[in-house]
Amino acid sequence: MFRITQRSMADTTYANLQSSLGRSQQLQAQLSSGKQVGRPSDSPIGASDIMQLRGERAATDQYVRNAENGLSWLTSSDSALQQSSEALRRARELTVQGGSTSLSQAGRDAIALELVGIRDSLVELANTQYLGRPVFGGTTAGPVAFAPDGSYVGDGGSVERRVGADSSVRVDVDGAAAFGTGATSVFATLDAVVADLRAGSPSGPHLGRIDASAERISGMLSDVGARTNRIDALKLKADDTAITLRSAQSQIEDIDLPKAILELQMQTVAYQAALGATGKVLQPTLLDFLR
Structure with a gap:
């Protein structure tokens, strides 16, 4: 028959007490950190899931x-294009006035001077920057x-921002397409209007070119609006995904505070009771052994 000695009882009891004490210490560590998985050894599977969720x-x-950076780029472009559209609207009004054959030369010179100011302001708008970089x-x-x-x-290149695993959106605007280049640019058009007015010629023949410039800018505004809406939608999706991932990580990693507190209290009571009962049953051998 297997004989249970006082020594084996003491060893078993001591091991059980140590296990209980270790669990109490683990619960205290979890409460102090707020995490139930603080290291891989706490839960290898949980730790692996947490690492994956953190990466995602x-x-x-x-x-x-x-997305936020891209929206700032597009907002800067949109504002500049809106102001450019307003400037061209005023330039058209002035060009219509300058087309009157009854207008005096002094009147043409005054219109030309205002158009020069509009032209210079359009150059400034076309050089709008975001964080030191020209958006056009x-x-x-x-x-x-x-x-x-x-x-x-x-340089005609495109600035893009990745706003999803499979989604990149252009956030700058092609300046050449928006304002034109060479003889067809809005700047060359206004220069031609000013030159004719100062030479005493009517400016009406240039209205078609001004309208073409306005249509280009209007088209770019629509394009910027469409890209802004797309980034907004993708940002909203990313925000929702981030919330879902945080929730999933919290369920694995964070402790259930009320449950952990209750378990620690129960573990402490059980440990104290077991320690007291063991001391009475195994006196004096166990106490000597514990020392």
């Missing part, structure tokens, strides 16, 4: 930041998209 969260958070200049490293004479000095 990092990617999703980056998509959100990219493509990927150029230079500070402007258009030279003072209205010539395009951008």
Whole structure:
């Protein structure tokens, strides 16, 4: 027959007490950190899931930041295009006035002067920057998209932002397409109107070119609006995904506070009771052993 000795009873009891004490210490550590999985040994499967969720969260958070950056680019472009559209509307009004054959030369010179100011303001708008980069200049490293004479000095590249695993959106605007280049640019058109007015010629023949410039800018405004809506939708999707991932990670990683507190209290009571009962049953051997 298997004989249970006082020594074996003491060893078993001591092991059980140590296990109970270890569980109490684990619960205390979880309560202090707020995490039930603080290291891989706590739950290898849980730790693996947490690492995967953290990676997905990092990617999703980056998509959100990219979307916010892209929206800022498009907002800058939209504002500049809106102001350019207003400037062209005024330029058209002045061109119509300058087309009157009964207008005096002094009147033509006054209109020409205002048109020069509009032309210069359009160059400034075409060189609108976001964080030091021209939003109409493509990927150029230079500070402007258009030279003072209205010539395009951008590189025609596109600035894109990845706002989803399979989604990239262009966030700049093709300056050459928006404002034109060479003899067909809005700047060359206004220069021609000013030259005719100062030479005493009516400006009416240039209305078609001004309208064409206005249509180009209007088309770009529609395109910017469409891209803004797309980024907004993708950002909303990324925000929702981030919330879902945070919730999933929290369920695996974070402790259930009320449950953990209750379990610690029960574990402490059980440990104290077991310690007291063991001391009475195994006196004095167990106490000597514990020392």
